Amino acid sequence: MSLTTLAQAVAAGLANGAFYAFLALSFAAILALTRALNLAHGELVILGGYVGYAASRAWGLPPLLLVPLAALALVPLGLVWQLLLARVREPVELNSLVLTFGLSLLLQNAMLGTWSADYRLLAAGPEAPAWLGLSPARAAAGIVGLGTIGLLQLLLTRTQWGAALRATSRDAETAALMGVNVDRVSAVGFAAAAAIAGAGGVLFAGFHYLHPAAGVELTLLGVTLAILGGVGRLTGLLWGGLLVGLAESLTLVWAGTRWRELVVAALLFGVLLVRSRGVGAGRGDH
Amino acid sequence: MRHPTLAAALGVALVFPPLVAFDPYLLYLLGSAFLWAALASAWSLTAYAGQISFGHAAYFGAGAYASALLAQAAGWNPWLGVAGAALAGAAVAVPIGLATHRLRGAYLALATLAYAEGCRVLALNWTGLTGGGAGLIGIPPLPALPMGLPLELTRERAGGYYLALGLLLVALGVFAGLRRSPIGLAWAAIREREQRAQLLGVAPAPYKVLAFVCSGALTGIGGALYAHAVRFLEPDLAFSRGVSILPLVMATFGGVHTLLGPPAGAVLLYLGSELLLQPTLPRLHQLPYALALILVVLCLPRGLAGLARRE
Numbered sequence: 001m002s003l004t005t006l007a008q009a010v011a012a013g014l015a016n017g018a019f020y021a022f023l024a025l026s027f028a029a030i031l032a033l034t035r036a037l038n039l040a041h042g043e044l045v046i047l048g049g050y051v052g053y054a055a056s057r058a059w060g061l062p063p064l065l066l067v068p069l070a071a072l073a074l075v076p077l078g079l080v081w082q083l084l085l086a087r088v089r090e091p092v093e094l095n096s097l098v099l100t101f102g103l104s105l106l107l108q109n110a111m112l113g114t115w116s117a118d119y120r121l122l123a124a125g126p127e128a129p130a131w132l133g134l135s136p137a138r139a140a141a142g143i144v145g146l147g148t149i150g151l152l153q154l155l156l157t158r159t160q161w162g163a164a165l166r167a168t169s170r171d172a173e174t175a176a177l178m179g180v181n182v183d184r185v186s187a188v189g190f191a192a193a194a195a196i197a198g199a200g201g202v203l204f205a206g207f208h209y210l211h212p213a214a215g216v217e218l219t220l221l222g223v224t225l226a227i228l229g230g231v232g233r234l235t236g237l238l239w240g241g242l243l244v245g246l247a248e249s250l251t252l253v254w255a256g257t258r259w260r261e262l263v264v265a266a267l268l269f270g271v272l273l274v275r276s277r278g279v280g281a282g283r284g285d286h
Numbered sequence: 287m288r289h290p291t292l293a294a295a296l297g298v299a300l301v302f303p304p305l306v307a308f309d310p311y312l313l314y315l316l317g318s319a320f321l322w323a324a325l326a327s328a329w330s331l332t333a334y335a336g337q338i339s340f341g342h343a344a345y346f347g348a349g350a351y352a353s354a355l356l357a358q359a360a361g362w363n364p365w366l367g368v369a370g371a372a373l374a375g376a377a378v379a380v381p382i383g384l385a386t387h388r389l390r391g392a393y394l395a396l397a398t399l400a401y402a403e404g405c406r407v408l409a410l411n412w413t414g415l416t417g418g419g420a421g422l423i424g425i426p427p428l429p430a431l432p433m434g435l436p437l438e439l440t441r442e443r444a445g446g447y448y449l450a451l452g453l454l455l456v457a458l459g460v461f462a463g464l465r466r467s468p469i470g471l472a473w474a475a476i477r478e479r480e481q482r483a484q485l486l487g488v489a490p491a492p493y494k495v496l497a498f499v500c501s502g503a504l505t506g507i508g509g510a511l512y513a514h515a516v517r518f519l520e521p522d523l524a525f526s527r528g529v530s531i532l533p534l535v536m537a538t539f540g541g542v543h544t545l546l547g548p549p550a551g552a553v554l555l556y557l558g559s560e561l562l563l564q565p566t567l568p569r570l571h572q573l574p575y576a577l578a579l580i581l582v583v584l585c586l587p588r589g590l591a592g593l594a595r596r597e
Contacts, residue, residue: 031392037396039531084584090587091338094333094338095538097340097531097534097538098534098538098539098579098583099579099580102576102580103576105572105575105579106576109573110573112570113570220403223396223399224400227396227397227400261410262408265404265407268404269400272385272397
């Protein structure tokens with residue numbers, strides 16, 4: 001294998017990995033805020049992609065504007081998710097699984113009714129010359145992913161809002177006793193999670209086909225990264241994403257597509273075994 | 287059951303359909319509904335011990351492949367293969383049962399889902415054993431049991447109907463029996479207050495493993511019945527995500543921790559979707575299904591069984 005092939009595989013792996021971490025952010029945020037596995041995570045991302053697709057068809061907006069537009073469009077849904085998940089009673093883990101499974105079916109069918117089952121691709125502007133074999137859409141997705149995670153890390157660790165959000169996610173009751181407006185903080189968290197899902201959908205649609213059932217794989221990606229990275233740790237999520245991205249692209253080059261899933265599954269098992277203290281129960285829970 | 291006459295009438299009604307030469311399609315639907323009901327019942331064993339499994343496809347698939355391969359490749363009597371499927375389902379459940387020692391709640395659900403996906407990928411890539419993505423074809427059907435029954439009642443659709451009903455009754459019997467036994471009491475104690483149960487001298491680990499093993503064995507038998515009825519297997523079918531999620535959804539819909547809630551939820555959701563929603567709303571039949579799930583979770587936290595108890 002030539003050095004160029006290797007460099008290209010590493011570049012693709014890193015770009016994909018940073019974007020994976022970005023895509024999984026929304027799932028991890030909702031899990032950290034409510035102990036709920038959002039099974040409709042992938043559908044929210046795909047819906048964001050469809051919003052971008054519809055806006056680009058209707059008004060011919062440039063891709064740069066579609067990303068914030070889809071992010072904004074999904075904010076109300078994030079608040080609805082918060083409202084519904086807040087109403088779920090014990091055992092929260094089980095009931096929220098059924099609730100979000102229902103929501104995922106609902107979104108899938110709404111998208112099927114609106115946009116049909118056809119495969120659609122968001123045209124990502126003119127084909128610029130590829131750098132290290134990366135298409136502009138893929139590179140942009142990786143850069144936006146990395147930038148957002150860096151920005152969020154700063155917000156979470158350096159601002160009062162960030163401290164309030166971390167406190168709410170760790171122990172809402174104690175946070176409330178310390179004077180944190182838990183409901184408002186959680187609403188901001190849900191709104192941000194939905195906005196990130198929407199933005200991720202537009203970026204995703206730049207180099208993947210959209211169809212109503214495409215979200216299932218994205219939910220699984222959220223699950224994978226939640227296990228690899230641990231819940232509530234942004235840096236863990238980023239490392240998990242980069243690990244999966246690199247493992248995938250290097251397996252692809254060395255062994256072929258067949259082994260891609262097996263390598264990711266082996267990674268998961270390894271992490272589950274090593275972290276015998278339990279996912280999310282390790283050092284630095286948040 | 288509080289109403290013996292009702293129970294007797296239900297029993298007669300359940301034994302009867304194949305005798306009056308029912309439409310094969312309806313028999314198939316009823317058989318499938320009972321299989322889902324059995325899976326929901328088996329799933330609720332782990333839930334009764336407070337463990338949320340989101341990966342029962344692992345045990346279903348293991349049972350399906352074990353029985354199919356024992357009958358086809360090893361040439362065993364398919365009935366022995368079904369017993370092997372129970373062992374395979376139980377064996378595959380042991381590691382997850384042991385892992386519950388460290389994982390709880392949402393994390394256990396994540397890990398079990400990943401485990402089932404890992405099993406699917408393994409089956410897909412272990413082509414020497416499973417045939418990989420090409421699948422296994424020509425799995426022998428289950429031979430008629432030598433019980434002097436007329437052949438019409440043990441073959442094809444009617445046979446599948448009775449087998450699924452039988453598995454459902456076994457699952458209910460296991461659950462009903464264990465629920466009142468010291469094991470069931472320990473399970474409930476661990477579910478409600480694990481630390482308190484520990485203080486009272488109940489070591490949670492072996493009980494949790496036992497819950498997974500019982501549930502895995504029953505689910506493995508379900509996989510075997512499926513394999514011998516459909517007579518074709520591929521990893522995406524046997525380890526399908528639906529097998530992981532639907533029993534959980536159906537059991538919660540019907541009423542988790544109750545005996546009859548999970549199978550009732552399964553039969554209602556499955557038959558409602560197949561007989562009512564799909565014919566009337568062929569393209570968007572999942573919309574009302576989804577709304578029903580959401581409404582029940584939000585308004586009836588004990589599932590449909592909560593309604594029955596209120597009366």
